[in-house]
Amino acid sequence: MNLHEYQGKELFKKFGLPVSNNKVITSADDAINACRDIGGSKWVVKAQVHAGGRGKAGGVKLVNTPDEALDFANHWLGKRLVTYQTDSNGQLVNAILIEECTDIEKELYLSAVVDRGAQRIVFIGSSEGGVNIEEVAENTPEKIIYEPIDPLTGPMGFQSRKISKVLGLNNEQSKQFSKMLPQLTDLFISHDLSLLEINPLVITQGGKLHCLDAKINIDSNAVYRQPEIQAMHDPSQEDPRESEAAMHDLSYVSLDGNIGCMVNGAGLAMGTMDTIKYFGGSPANFLDVGGTATQERVSKAFKLILADPEVRVVLVNIFGGIVRCDLIAEGILAAIEEVGVSIPVVVRLEGNNADIGSSILAESNTEIVSLNNLEDAAKKAVELSK
């Protein structure tokens, strides 16, 4: 799950990290008052969407009068911002963050991730900020430090000094950073983050470290124990079908093809997409009905697939391990009865109770093509999609 920049900065503030004085507005009418409350004579206005690349797309602006902030809010609120990280529809702007303007001396990079190789939380720091860190890693690897945190000790002072050196901090800033590193680690662990990125972390003209951006992702598996984070969830930033699926515990990712897929198991779901492509077709979605698929969930999955107007045929591929194929068969029939299906459905059942499942489908009076071999089923689905 992702947070907005303003939500990330609320958390930063709570953990004692330096962020700009700011206000969030959801109505343009509040823009002028927000600027006056913040004070000063220059402000930065930022459209709040779950995507990077906002600056280049016009979603971030430096304004010199409250009226300009009002214009910006009027322009963006309720519109969709398209950046290089979004799809062509972009992301809906529901909120604008207005901040006091920070005079920047230098831009740095700092992030923390769960590193799968190291099996640790790893801090990544670089003296090159405000740019794409992957490019820095590619071109000038010596300007990046990777510092893993031992779960037993937490971040140590020497680690803060190591990172400070690569960031190019002076003694005063290094001292400030030695306070920030444990604060960031506390935030990361206590809120079950999977990514925390400050790009850029800046040195102000006053010589202080300051968090100019905040990108935070939370481990989806741990959201259940993070009530504060649950309250920050913004479904408007997600694909509506993907949110709908998540509500029913289904993993769904929409794609641009025309063969709807319902598969049990994430690996097999990917493998089924690959197989469709291999035989010249194009998958409309990734959908894992999961390990404990009930008839109700299978019905929901079916409706989700059929809600996509591009879908011309549905390929159901079930290898029963946890999921019993007779349950799947009943779910398919229940869904077909409930929604009414006017497109062909190809079903391949294999494994646990596959025979019973197949006979349930065969005995039904529906137009289901039941094949127990994936190659035949995939070819049939591709043929029917043309």
Added chain:
Amino acid sequence: MSILVDKNTRLLVQGFTGSQATLHSEQSIEYGTNIVGGVTPGKGGQVHLGTPVFNSVHEAMEAVKPNASIIFVPAQFCKDSILEAADAGIKLIICITEGVPTLDMLIVKKRIDELGITLIGPNCPGIITPGEAKLGIMPGSIHMKGSVGIISRSGTLTYEAVKQTSDLGLGQSTCVGIGGDPIPGTSFVDVLKMMQEDEQTKAIVMVGEIGGTAEEEAADFIKENVTKPVISYIAGQTAPAGKRMGHAGAIIAGGKGTAADKIKKLEECGVHIAENLLQIGAKAKEVLS
């Protein structure tokens, strides 16, 4: 010979009386697995599936001496259950549950490494040595005793590989599902090491998927240490970047972890690539003949 589990495995089931644990324990017993009891706190003293229920792994340890444990408890209790089994002295722990928080696994992984314990999973189908013992949720009927060792990050994809190798008469030595999470208890490399030393295993099928660098690390290890033929299929060749494809670990992040990168690296290290999942069995047969 086989790896990790055989006829001598004495299995304890944690979360024993729950519906999923019950369903799969019944099937495991039917397959011939020696389940010696189970644990459900608060239900100690009951009898379930003809075996005793205990309040803790420690009590079970004393009474029925299990040497492996399989965990079906809900995700929020897995850290506790794994560490309980570890503390009680069980050396092989299999965690089936999906959805364990990653930061829980960081702590668990450090602890089990210190204690020299093998943890398979979480978010995995378990382990099976065909004809000997089934510790997991895989359908036993598709397996056949044989010569191919199978390691996989995905449950149902493992079943595909199993079915194909059975249909072609090759069979399997042991199949290990290491799970689809970002921090698995056991890596491809750990299992490759065991399969290289196992006499029954003549070829190894490694089923990977997008995300992380586990396949790349395995490729380096294979190049230096594995003399048996390795066949690999990587799922997610059509997966878009930046989207989590079901498994917590299956995501192409920052352009890293694509199927194409993994396939290239595996090929460079001498691994036989099954371009499509339908070719896994045929590829295994080809390299074995």
